[in-house]
Amino acid sequence: MNVLGCVRATSYSYTLTTTGCPSTTEVQTSQCGATLPSIDSYVYANLVSGAQGYRFRVTDMTTNEVQTIDRALRVFRLTQLTNYAFDRTYMIEVAVRRNNVWEAFYGTGCSVTTPEATTQIQASQCNTTISNLNNSIFADIVPFATGYRFRVTNTLNPIDVQTIDRPIRDFRMTNLASVQYNTTYNVEVAVRNTNGEYLSYGPVCNITTPLFPTVGLEDAQCDEYLVGSNTETLFAESYPGVEQYRFLLENISLGYSQTVDRATRTVTLNNFTGLVPGEMYxxxxxxRLNGEWGPYGKSCSIITPGAFRPEEVTRVDANGVNEFKAVAYPNPFATSFTIDVRTSNTEAVSLTVYDMAGRLLEVKEVKAQDVTNYQFGDRYPSGVYNVIVTQGNETRTVRVVKQ
Structure with missing residues (x-):
């Protein structure tokens, strides 16, 4: 200081009091620059004493979209925003509310990254053989995913790769354009991001398709069944999704072989030509499934209608003992049916009829030669019935169907 030409050194002490300066905070250090464990994990700001609320300003570093969310507490989740995505980095800044006013100043920005979601076929189905092409195959669920893409590769033909997009986490092999039976496929799954793009595929899982299913005539018409007339309906076993049934009728000794394709599971002998009456075929x-014909199923024997029984009726088995047989005809039946017993024994025959609930409906005991004189079923409702045929120590069960 210069006073009257005299220079002196001096010092001053000041006390500065400020009011109204902004308070700032930021995302806590442990989360700053980190990848969240899940897309809906909580994001925390550092606590500010006396703050009435926290405003999070979130900038998508890929799209530059800016969103804000106000919270009474110092925590929020990215899934609370209008737009969010997997595998995305966000810059997050935080402002506070004091004295009922949101302060205009944000603290230091901090980057937070959401994880890349992957999934795969659930463990219980991975490396298994499905029992039916219509079985649902499930991926592990990914919360907040908007869809799932299944990539299916035929291991026998690696260029046979098909993809199917699903809004839910399951698909069926029948959803594909083409699929083969008894074949192993590699199945990979990708998650659809919230912006419509698909993320990376997860681990490969093997799924094997079943053997081509087979059917035959229904059991009630399968064992040396005596067909009542050429117009009687023969029934194949049903199978879901069948497009066509192919019936092959053969008699090797006669050199006869003929096929008939049907849209339904029924056929009559009138659909075939050149049949010999009273012969066994x-x-x-x-x-036909998914445009492909499968192999033939079990072989069933029938006897064509005629004026006489074929020689097989009195045939003997390998031990030289007359074989005990019982067949019902017609079967299925519309009004009533008759039991034909083939035996050389002269003992009386017992005929007992039960419904499928095990209720006894009818009992008859008749001479062996008179069995065919009795008819059953005229008072039965439509359904399936078991007829127990007993002669001495021999017992046969015949299943009949009333239409």
Whole structure:
């Protein structure tokens, strides 16, 4: 200081009091620059004493979209925003509310990244054989995913790769344009991001398709069944999704073989030509699924109607003992049916009829030669019935169907 030409050194002490200066905070250090464990994990700001609320300004570093969310507490989740995505980095800044006013100043920005979501076929189905092409195959669920893409590769033909997009986490092999039976496929799953793009595929899982299913005539018409007339309906076993049934009728000794394709599971002998009355023929059935014909199923024997029984009626088994047989005809039946017993024994025959609930409906005991004189079923409702045929120590069960 210069006073009257005299220079002196001096010092001053000041006390500065400020009012109204902004308070700032930021995302806590442990989360800053980190990848969240899940897309809906909580994001925390550092606590500010006396703050009435926290405003989070979130900038998508890919799209530059800016969103804000106000919270009474110092925590929020990215899934609370209008727009969010997997595998995305966000810059997050925080402002506070004091004295009922949101302060205009934000603290230091901090980057937070959401995880990239992946999934795969659930463990219980991975490396298994499905029992039916219509079985649902499930991926592990990913919360907040908007869809799932399944990539299916035929291991026998690696260029046979098909993809199917689903809004839910399951698909069926029948959803594909083409699929083969008894074949192993590699199945990978990708998650659809919230912006419509698909993320990376997860681990590969093997799924094997079942053997081509087979059917035959229904059991009630399968064992040396005596067909009542050429117009009687023969029934193949049903199978879901069948497009066509192929009936193969053969008699090797006669050199006879003829097929008939049907849209339904029924056929009559009138659909075939050149049949010999009273002869035994074998019937096999194949089905067409997904545009492909499968192998023939079990072989069933039928006897064509005629004026006489074939020699097989009195045939003997390998031990030289007359074989005990019982067949019902017609079967299925519309009004009533008759039991034909083939035996050399002269003992009386017992006929007992039960419904499928095990209720006893009818009992008859008749001479062996008179069995065919009795008819059953005229008072039965439509359904399936078991007829127990007993002669001495021999017992046979015949299943009949009333239409």
């Amino acid at each position: 074998t019937v096999r059935v194949a089905i």
